[in-house]
Amino acid sequence: MQHGLRQLVDEVAAQLGFHGDAGDRERLGSAIEARMRSLGLGAQSDYLAILRGPGGTQELRALADALIIGETYFFRGRDHLDVLRRAWLAGPPDRRWRILSAGCSSGEEPYSIAMLADQLGLAGRIAIDAVDVSREALARAEAGEYSPWSLRDTPPEVRRRYFSEHGRRFRIDQRIRGQVRFAECNLLDRAHPLWQRAGYDAVFCRNVLIYFRPDVVESVVGRLAGLVEDGGFLFLGHSEALHTRCPEIELECEDETVFYRKHAGAAGQRSGEDWLALIDGIHRELDEGMARPRLETLPASSLVASPQAPGLSAPRTDVPGRPAPIDPVQVGRLLREERFREALGLLDAAPDDDLPSQVLRAELMFVNGDLEGAHAHCHALLARHFLEAELHQLAAMLCEQRGEPSRAVEHARRASYLDPHFAPPHVLLGRLSLRQGQPRAARTEFEAAIKRLPNEREHRLRLLSGGFGRDALLRYCESQIRACGDSR
Ligand SMILES: C[S@@+](CC[C@H](N)C(=O)[O-])C[C@H]1O[C@@H](n2cnc3c(N)ncnc32)[C@H](O)[C@@H]1O
Incomplete structure (x- = not known):
């Protein structure tokens, strides 16, 4: 240029x-x-x-x-609408609901919400505001006439009930149109009166933030969160949701659908602490181990009764009747020595509700070649812990092995969104992009991997990146970038 x-x-x-x-x-x-x-x-x-x-x-x-590509259609992202539907059904029957669709484009999103409310008999108790920066899109929204393409995901009975056909166009029912109020608004404009409103039970801002800089996303999401009532919802696009961190609201997941919710008081905590204690222990052990003699030179007894490494948190104490918790030092040593089968043996005894150990167990099944076992265990864990980045990376590797590249890409992307510092998903995405003949995308992924590799954790390199070490992976990524040619 x-x-x-x-x-x-x-x-x-x-x-x-x-x-x-x-x-x-x-x-x-x-x-x-x-x-x-x-x-x-x-x-x-x-x-x-x-x-x-x-x-x-x-x-x-x-x-x-x-x-801006105003691409949208009726009932897009139906899983979010289902979350809202469940909340409506669970709420008191006389409750009034205020909804905001921010970046509503030509109106398909707010009208879908209005149709859903109407189906549930909520029509008189709902007010929907819809804003967009594009006057042209808003004019189309107000006109309420759509091509069949906009209705591609609209069930036939909904189409019959809420639309009338005019030649090749579909006009939305006046009653539904009357429930949505449109206004022009640039979400970047802090002085806009929208920010004075507050009290929305649900705010939708999906597929709008993708082109904003991360600092702008953070500020817009912060302001949108400020509009949400306690207990209310914030729905962002799927990839946008995972990128975004905002202390006012909590990330939640229902049936694999990710969204934010505002809770009165401080944000809650996910089950991360145990995880970090175990993984930090293993990580430290692995890193410190690099400077120590290899295990073969240590007395065999050190494997069995390992002393607590300096700086490690105290091992969790046994609860009677419950399997003993896993000792991170011992697991870390076995991983360092690539004694994966023995490490798996230790973890086989881990309690079912010890998530970190169970995740590690699934990873070790994979590196030990038990692909079926790893697949079953990984997906059983994912069903309950959908926000664990490592599980998604493992699922991506398993999908790649099973010849399911598009599912592999989906999981690897989730892994990278859930943990922005995670290098192995980018390596995998680079490899898959190259295989799909997309050198530009591949280059971007390998560059992202190179940025993250220096600080990546040892156990994730060993278990979640095809068995390469850090230096080998760096060299691999560099050589793949060269293979991409000048594809900028
Ligand atoms: C891809 S459409 C998304 C429509 C709908 N939310 C959905 O998910 O289907 C993106 C919309 O965001 C709007 N938009 C982009 N930047 C905006 C801004 N700064 N303020 C308000 N709207 C914006 C665009 O005009 C466009 O209509």
């Missing part, structure tokens, strides 16, 4: 809070050039003057319209 245009792209990206990859920036560059042509401008400096002048906001809006 030529220097002047790059400058313009930077300027516009900063003003829109736009955060995309090289391809997205190219798209932005093309949108700017198209706008300049339509305004009859030849010099980039003239366009910059417009952006910085009194008409700048309007021009940005036009660019956003050209740039």
